[in-house]
Amino acid sequence: MKQLTNLGSEAGKHIILIIGAIVVILPFYLMLSFSFKSPAEIQSISGGFFGAQEMMIDRKCLKTESEGLMRSKEECSMLPIVYNYKAAFEEAPLLRYLLNGVIVTLSIFAIQVIIALPCAYALAKLNFWGRDVVFGLVIFCLLIPVHAIALPLYLMLAKFGLTNTFAALIIPWTISVFGIFLMRQFFKTVPDDLINAARMDGMSEFSIVWKVMLPTAIPALLAFAIFSVVAHWNDYYWPRIVITGDQDLMTPPLGLRMFKSDMDGNEYGPMMAAATVIVAPLVVAFLLAQRRFIEGITLTGMKSR
Amino acid sequence: MSNTRSHIWFVSPAVLLMFLILILPVFVAGTFSFTDYNLGSPDFKWVGWKNYESLGKFSSYKKMFTASLTYVVIVVPVSVLLGLGSAMLISSLRFGGELYKTVFFLPVMATLLAMAYAWEFTLDPVIGVINKFLDDGCSVGWFYKLFTGSWLGFNPTESWYGELCNDRMPNWLGNKKYALGSISFIGIWQAFGFNMVLYLAGLTSVPRDLYAAAEMDGANSPWEKFKLVTWPMLGPTHVFVVTITSIRSFQVFDTVEALTRGGPSKSTYMMVYAMFEKGVKQNLVGMGSALTIVFLGFVLILTLTQVYFINRKVHYS
Numbered sequence: 001m002k003q004l005t006n007l008g009s010e011a012g013k014h015i016i017l018i019i020g021a022i023v024v025i026l027p028f029y030l031m032l033s034f035s036f037k038s039p040a041e042i043q044s045i046s047g048g049f050f051g052a053q054e055m056m057i058d059r060k061c062l063k064t065e066s067e068g069l070m071r072s073k074e075e076c077s078m079l080p081i082v083y084n085y086k087a088a089f090e091e092a093p094l095l096r097y098l099l100n101g102v103i104v105t106l107s108i109f110a111i112q113v114i115i116a117l118p119c120a121y122a123l124a125k126l127n128f129w130g131r132d133v134v135f136g137l138v139i140f141c142l143l144i145p146v147h148a149i150a151l152p153l154y155l156m157l158a159k160f161g162l163t164n165t166f167a168a169l170i171i172p173w174t175i176s177v178f179g180i181f182l183m184r185q186f187f188k189t190v191p192d193d194l195i196n197a198a199r200m201d202g203m204s205e206f207s208i209v210w211k212v213m214l215p216t217a218i219p220a221l222l223a224f225a226i227f228s229v230v231a232h233w234n235d236y237y238w239p240r241i242v243i244t245g246d247q248d249l250m251t252p253p254l255g256l257r258m259f260k261s262d263m264d265g266n267e268y269g270p271m272m273a274a275a276t277v278i279v280a281p282l283v284v285a286f287l288l289a290q291r292r293f294i295e296g297i298t299l300t301g302m303k304s305r
Numbered sequence: 306m307s308n309t310r311s312h313i314w315f316v317s318p319a320v321l322l323m324f325l326i327l328i329l330p331v332f333v334a335g336t337f338s339f340t341d342y343n344l345g346s347p348d349f350k351w352v353g354w355k356n357y358e359s360l361g362k363f364s365s366y367k368k369m370f371t372a373s374l375t376y377v378v379i380v381v382p383v384s385v386l387l388g389l390g391s392a393m394l395i396s397s398l399r400f401g402g403e404l405y406k407t408v409f410f411l412p413v414m415a416t417l418l419a420m421a422y423a424w425e426f427t428l429d430p431v432i433g434v435i436n437k438f439l440d441d442g443c444s445v446g447w448f449y450k451l452f453t454g455s456w457l458g459f460n461p462t463e464s465w466y467g468e469l470c471n472d473r474m475p476n477w478l479g480n481k482k483y484a485l486g487s488i489s490f491i492g493i494w495q496a497f498g499f500n501m502v503l504y505l506a507g508l509t510s511v512p513r514d515l516y517a518a519a520e521m522d523g524a525n526s527p528w529e530k531f532k533l534v535t536w537p538m539l540g541p542t543h544v545f546v547v548t549i550t551s552i553r554s555f556q557v558f559d560t561v562e563a564l565t566r567g568g569p570s571k572s573t574y575m576m577v578y579a580m581f582e583k584g585v586k587q588n589l590v591g592m593g594s595a596l597t598i599v600f601l602g603f604v605l606i607l608t609l610t611q612v613y614f615i616n617r618k619v620h621y622s
Contacts, residue, residue, distance in 0.1 A: 027423035118315035128312040148601040151584040152330035175322035205311035234416045253418040275419035
């Protein structure tokens with residue numbers, strides 16, 4: 001009898017969680033489904049998940065010429081899935097956006113590490129006058145939410161004529177006080193003997209940071225990398241402020257918005273194909289290395305910005 | 306410990322950037338909030354407290370505070386409780402827990418702007434599956450009865466769902482009655498997986514023998530055990546989860562900018578969006594700066610409350 005009720009409660013829990021999972025998955029399902037289907041199927045809410053994949057004619061293709069001749073209908077007919085993804089890459093510089101996203105996120109992470117690591121090492125392992133003041137400053141800066149300083153930062157960048165540049169996308173994020181805090185806590189646990197041995201060998205403080213401390217910090221650094229890359233790949237607020245109009249500088253979310261505002265009538269398919277391409281890298285990486293991702297985002301989620 | 310001067314080279318770039326990028330802007334915003342400065346004009350006038358006074362005077366700012374607070378008051382408790390609930394369900398499962406955890410965490414990872422558009426199409430009055438589902442439900446007997454409450458003896462045509470069935474399904478993002486609720490829903494959808502993971506971590510640190518002890522004290526039902534052991538032992542997690550969710554909800558921007566632009570009739574006009582609209586789009590720097598300072602104040606209060614509670618050591622062990 002008890003076993004039966006246990007089984008019943010296990011089943012009940014699964015039912016509740018499955019309903020929750022359906023709601024959570026719904027927009028992902030819809031995004032993928034739209035990116036497969038033809039405009040007609042999207043308009044009439046039919047065709048299931050994958051659509052019927054009947055050949056369709058690309059009207060824009062019909063209007064373009066090749067070698068002086070108008071294209072024929074046969075040349076311009078294709079599967080809806082092909083049409084959607086082709087349009088996503090051709091009608092907007094989607095590849096450019098993705099490349100910009102990679103450049104910006106990687107530059108931000110690299111600079112954050114170059115600035116934060118030596119500082120964290122000094123705070124954890126060196127004795128100097130003013131160390132507590134500097135650490136206090138780090139803690140104080142942790143309190144400042146980045147949304148609150150966006151407007152003045154934008155004004156300062158505008159004064160120097162730096163809006164609409166890659167520099168504007170990167171500069172505000174070069175200092176990660178959270179990174180300093182995290183790495184300092186980590187370096188505290190590294191034994192002093194290791195550092196002293198390196199000094200005995202005649203290593204300079206500079207090479208101790210990069211050749212001794214950096215390798216020991218790989219796990220913490222990886223968590224921080226995931227946090228930093230996820231945050232800046234997905235960030236929309238800051239790029240929206242400093243990039244106005246220049247498509248060559250747009251990051252993926254900003255590019256997607258551009259795509260939407262240029263969209264005529266019912267290009268839901270191409271639009272969702274572009275969204276899928278933008279969301280996919282992080283989601284796939286997450287599915288491959290879940291534990292690391294969850295660790296990275298929650299451990300470093302202590303930061304409120 | 307060494308007595309070289311290398312620390313100067315290690316610390317000064319970081320300190321310099323902290324001053325330039327994090328601290329100086331706060332003072333810049335503070336200063337501009339007392340002016341009528343705008344980008345491009347050569348000079349500006351000091352206007353005293355005028356910008357701050359407008360915050361209390363104009364109805365659009367009153368609507369802004371109402372919308373922001375309503376959003377926080379909806380999103381924080383619901384996403385915290387959903388996070389706790391799903392964490393407890395998942396941790397008590399015999400199998401399949403990891404799978405639900407993965408699914409619920411997906412929205413935390415995914416680019417919010419892209420997902421906002423996906424939700425926009427899901428909630429669309431014409432091509433959206435939600436309204437199609439609700440529409441179809443009108444002609445399905447048990448579904449109609451369940452949602453109109455007619456199985457409890459209510460008059461079906463007077464209920465919310467019954468009225469919609471007779472009229473038409475709502476425009477979730479375009480109707481002033483539903484827009485804030487819809488934006489909040491997306492906020493909850495995005496946030497609760499993060500809370501779930503924090504609660505899952507919190508739950509593993511609750512000592513098993515406390516449940517046995519509670520049983521000996523006569524707490525037999527799961528609810529009593531929850532009340533006596535689980536809830537209080539999660540004290541530090543509660544404080545952390547509630548503050549971080551509140552701060553993040555105050556910062557909501559992507560969904561507002563992409564889906565409603567503060568409308569219809571300012572019903573979703575929230576603080577960070579207002580800051581962006583006034584300070585950047587309309588180039589009313591003084592007003593935007595005043596909003597910035599007020600926003601900073603809100604976030605500082607939340608953070609300091611958290612510090613206060615953590616220092617009080619919110620566990621009962």
